[in-house]
Amino acid sequence: MSPHLILRIVSKLLIPLIVVFGFYVHFHGDFGPGGGFQAGVIIAVAVILYALIFGMDEARRAVPPIVVRYGAALGVLIFVGTGILTMFMNGAGEPLNFLDYDALHPDQSHHSGQHYGILLVELGVLCTVTSVMLAIFYAFAGRVPDIKDEDW
Amino acid sequence: MPSDLTQYLDYALIAMLLAVGFAIVRLRNLFAVVMLTGVYSLLSAAWFVSLDAVDVAFTEAAVGAGISTVLLLGAMLLTARESEPAGKKRHWAAFAVVAASGAALFFAIPDMPVYGDPDSPANSYVGMDYMERTPNEIAVPNVVTAVLASYRGYDTMGETVVVFSAALGVMLLLGFGTGRREEDEEDEL
Numbered sequence: 001m002s003p004h005l006i007l008r009i010v011s012k013l014l015i016p017l018i019v020v021f022g023f024y025v026h027f028h029g030d031f032g033p034g035g036g037f038q039a040g041v042i043i044a045v046a047v048i049l050y051a052l053i054f055g056m057d058e059a060r061r062a063v064p065p066i067v068v069r070y071g072a073a074l075g076v077l078i079f080v081g082t083g084i085l086t087m088f089m090n091g092a093g094e095p096l097n098f099l100d101y102d103a104l105h106p107d108q109s110h111h112s113g114q115h116y117g118i119l120l121v122e123l124g125v126l127c128t129v130t131s132v133m134l135a136i137f138y139a140f141a142g143r144v145p146d147i148k149d150e151d152w
Numbered sequence: 153m154p155s156d157l158t159q160y161l162d163y164a165l166i167a168m169l170l171a172v173g174f175a176i177v178r179l180r181n182l183f184a185v186v187m188l189t190g191v192y193s194l195l196s197a198a199w200f201v202s203l204d205a206v207d208v209a210f211t212e213a214a215v216g217a218g219i220s221t222v223l224l225l226g227a228m229l230l231t232a233r234e235s236e237p238a239g240k241k242r243h244w245a246a247f248a249v250v251a252a253s254g255a256a257l258f259f260a261i262p263d264m265p266v267y268g269d270p271d272s273p274a275n276s277y278v279g280m281d282y283m284e285r286t287p288n289e290i291a292v293p294n295v296v297t298a299v300l301a302s303y304r305g306y307d308t309m310g311e312t313v314v315v316f317s318a319a320l321g322v323m324l325l326l327g328f329g330t331g332r333r334e335e336d337e338e339d340e341l
Contacts, residue, residue, distance in 0.1 A: 025210075030292040033206035035300060041214040048222050069323070076316050079309050099305040111291040118292065118301040121308065128312050132319035133219055139326035140226035 004053065011053045018046040026126050030115060036122030040129025047130075048137050056141055068134045075128025082120045158202055165199040180235050182228050190221035207296045 019042075026039035051059030083099040097103075101117020172192045179185050193216025200209035265272030282299050290298040300308050 029297050030294055032294060033210050033296070035207070035297050038207075038210045038214050041211075041219055045214065045218045048219070052222070072316050072319050076312055079312050083305070083309070099309070101302060101305075111289070114290045114298075114302055115292065117305075118290075118297060121301050121305060122297075125308065125312050128316050132315050135319045136223060136322050137219075137226070139322050140223055140230070143230060143326065 007053055011049055015046050015050055018049070019043055022046065022126075026122060027119065029122055030118060036125030037129050039122075040126040041133060043126070044130045044133035044137070047134055051137070051141065056138075060138070063134060065135070065138050068131045068138065071131030072128050072135060075124045075126070075131065078124030078127060079121050080124075082117060082124065086117065161202055162199065165195055165202065169195050169199070180237060182231075182233055182235055183225075185235075186221060186224045186228055189224065190217045193217040193220065207294075 022039045022042035025034035025042060026036055029035035047063050086100045086103045087098055089103045102113040104116045105113035172188055176185050176188050193212055197209040197213035200212060282295055286295045286298045290302050292298050
């Protein structure tokens with residue numbers, strides 16, 4: 001019988017909700033407070049909570065460090081890639097601009113391209129921030145053995 | 153202004169921040185200090201909400217109270233649980249520096265714009281420009297997001313690269329988290 005039964009069950013219930021809330025903060029960043037950075041931190045916190053309750057090894061199995069390593073670079077690539085994409089999607093013959101989101105969607109009257117662009121670059125920020133926070137956490141927490149209860 | 157009751161909330165929050173700050177300085181138990189820094193971040197987040205800076209408050213609550221606390225706990229586990237008691241020696245030079253900078257800050261207060269002043273530098277020039285242009289050019293309700301991701305997309309890209317490089321530095325210094333733990337290494341020695 002493992003200790004912290006209540007903590008385990010409550011966090012099992014909470015962790016999916018925390019992740020969903022993180023994505024809500026990302027996709028709702030145009031309309032309310034928040035954005036990719038905050039969403040990334042919230043999702044990283046969900047994994048860190050999992051690691052604190054169920055142990056580092058379980059967390060490493062759920063989100064392997066290799067995913068974290070590639071994720072950090074992938075986020076930067078998404079951001080820069082969006083910028084490069086806008087340079088090549090400009091079909092109107094206008095000057096090519098890096099990170100000019102209006103090129104992403106033909107509907108200029110509602111500025112849909114801006115929405116897509118903001119969501120895309122924020123997705124890049126989310127990816128990098130989540131991975132970086134987890135990478136730092138893994139780097140720190142991976143150096144000490146899990147703490148026994150009586151040590152606190 | 154008796155009609156504006158939120159200012160008393162601000163005073164209460166600032167008083168609590170001061171109290172937590174003094175407690176952090178006085179305490180010797182590092183675990184309690186780490187927890188109090190989390191409390192400090194949450195209190196400042198609440199204060200930012202009261203100042204209508206919800207985006208900043210959000211970040212402060214998530215990063216300051218969430219991630220930093222966990223990282224400080226991890227760092228604390230690598231060192232000691234108690235800090236060494238400070239000596240009885242009084243650091244007069246340090247006190248003089250603190251007193252001088254505090255006096256300079258008080259000296260600068262009259263030059264600060266009044267809280268909520270619509271003509272303050274932060275509320276005029278380019279800030280107002282963004283407020284006026286965003287509904288027509290970007291069409292997103294949250295101007296903070298429009299400035300961050302669209303008008304200042306380059307800056308945000310630079311920030312993302314900075315965050316990435318920070319992780320790169322930590323990973324190069326401390327390992328990727330894939331290495332064996334200390335206990336495993338000790339077993340083999």
